[in-house]
Amino acid sequence: DPIPTVAAMTFQQKFPDVVVVALFVVLPAFFYGARLARQGKTKAHAAIMGSVFSVLFVVVTAFVLWNQYINHSAPPIKDSPLYKSLYIPLAIFHIIIALTSLGLGVFLVWSGISWRDKLDSGELAFKDPGKRSKHVKAGWTALVLYGLVAVTGLAIYYLRYVFVPA
Numbered sequence: 001d002p003i004p005t006v007a008a009m010t011f012q013q014k015f016p017d018v019v020v021v022a023l024f025v026v027l028p029a030f031f032y033g034a035r036l037a038r039q040g041k042t043k044a045h046a047a048i049m050g051s052v053f054s055v056l057f058v059v060v061t062a063f064v065l066w067n068q069y070i071n072h073s074a075p076p077i078k079d080s081p082l083y084k085s086l087y088i089p090l091a092i093f094h095i096i097i098a099l100t101s102l103g104l105g106v107f108l109v110w111s112g113i114s115w116r117d118k119l120d121s122g123e124l125a126f127k128d129p130g131k132r133s134k135h136v137k138a139g140w141t142a143l144v145l146y147g148l149v150a151v152t153g154l155a156i157y158y159l160r161y162v163f164v165p166a
Contacts, residue, residue, distance in 0.1 A: 019060075019063045019157070026056055029052050037136075046112060049108075053105055056105075087159050090159070097145055097148050098153075104138055108138055108142055111135040115135050
């Protein structure tokens with residue numbers, strides 16, 4: 001079968017590409033938000049990161065629902081030798097780090113909001129300027145985890161929809 005052009009593709013065929021495009025939009029915004037935090041621009045950091053979290057939540061939720069209830073056209077890959085040796089371990093690793101990242105993301109939103117409220121009210125005074133808050137430490141961990149989720153998700157996408165054995 002020849003590969004269809006974008007104009008000839010159905011929404012079902014285009015939807016995984018929407019997720020990949022969202023990834024390429026969100027990752028630079030995530031790094032920019034981290035840069036804003038390092039520069040001390042907490043309100044801009046909060047706005048960017050809140051937007052990133054919201055976009056990721058909507059796109060990932062839509063993708064999971066699409067895969068679960070709508071997508072019945074994905075090619076079968078169970079007969080492929082790559083299935084057991086590469087796809088399944090990669091998918092399990094991806095799911096584990098994605099769920100860990102989700103929990104960490106919720107913690108970061110909660111701790112960021114509570115930290116900002118304390119900063120705005122004047123309650124927060126840094127006793128040790130070199131000491132990092134739990135939010136900052138978790139933020140750097142999240143940066144690594146989100147990068148891993150993005151890379152493994154992209155690999156799964158290519159294994160599932162692009163490099164499908166004939």
